[in-house]
Amino acid sequence: MEKKSLLKKSNFSDYLKPSQVAFNLKAKDKVQAIEEILDILIKQKLVKNKKLLLTRVIDRERLESTAIGHNVALPHARVDTGGDLSIGVGRSKGGIDFDAIDNKKVHLVILIIWNPSIPGLFNHLFAGLAQYLSKSGFRNRLFSAKNKSDLFNILSEIELTLPREDKIISRASLLMKLQKIEVKKRKAKKEQLKDLRKHADLIREELDEVLVDRFDRLVNRYGFAVAEVEGGACQGCNINIATGMSAAIEGSNDIYICENCGKFLVAAKKKKK
Numbered sequence: 001m002e003k004k005s006l007l008k009k010s011n012f013s014d015y016l017k018p019s020q021v022a023f024n025l026k027a028k029d030k031v032q033a034i035e036e037i038l039d040i041l042i043k044q045k046l047v048k049n050k051k052l053l054l055t056r057v058i059d060r061e062r063l064e065s066t067a068i069g070h071n072v073a074l075p076h077a078r079v080d081t082g083g084d085l086s087i088g089v090g091r092s093k094g095g096i097d098f099d100a101i102d103n104k105k106v107h108l109v110i111l112i113i114w115n116p117s118i119p120g121l122f123n124h125l126f127a128g129l130a131q132y133l134s135k136s137g138f139r140n141r142l143f144s145a146k147n148k149s150d151l152f153n154i155l156s157e158i159e160l161t162l163p164r165e166d167k168i169i170s171r172a173s174l175l176m177k178l179q180k181i182e183v184k185k186r187k188a189k190k191e192q193l194k195d196l197r198k199h200a201d202l203i204r205e206e207l208d209e210v211l212v213d214r215f216d217r218l219v220n221r222y223g224f225a226v227a228e229v230e231g232g233a234c235q236g237c238n239i240n241i242a243t244g245m246s247a248a249i250e251g252s253n254d255i256y257i258c259e260n261c262g263k264f265l266v267a268a269k270k271k272k273k
């Protein structure tokens, strides 16, 4: 029961204290940046086994950069460190090369270590963060914070409440629709292309910038960005996903991400009986 209530916590600051924020990272590259933030979490006794954590975060980073564009990166690892969730934030004035899709240097690094026993936790957090970080006004305020407490206060405004049900449904299904259009575009004749592009643009306008950026990155890399969940397995990589998460996807239509292949997950359409 305790674990379930964790998902209902509604503020980013429930997971973040000022002591977990580094206002001026010394790091010059992404490995150093991740290590510097990890050191803070170690010092605060929020995590232990730095070597394992660093390896896991870097491995995940090599799979696909967690720089979500617009100068922000969300490196993360799913490791049982005893706690539920540990977050550290680092700001880099000069910026760090994170192999971001938009080639922009990263000025804000949010490191997330979460416990695999709480399915859906990362997705819940990611959705909340993405919602705020996709707004340029909010990002500009973060980047122009004058000091650590200023930065912490702005980060504390992030709410992790789930989007309204109608919005939830449209987001996941819109991503799936967008994928179908992108696939059609590959074989489309010239006269069809104009319409397909128009439809795709309409969907793109409705979705958060961060979601669309991530979608495009996955399509460029794998040809697909959205995978259905069928029989408890991600159809993108055929790996079983956590039972709890599978059930959560079935029940809602929120944006979930496969913890193995990184694709967006949607519930498979129920077959008509």
Ligand SMILES: [Zn+2]
Pocket: 227, 234, 235, 236, 237, 238, 239, 258, 259, 260, 261, 262, 263
């Ligand atoms: Zn997968």
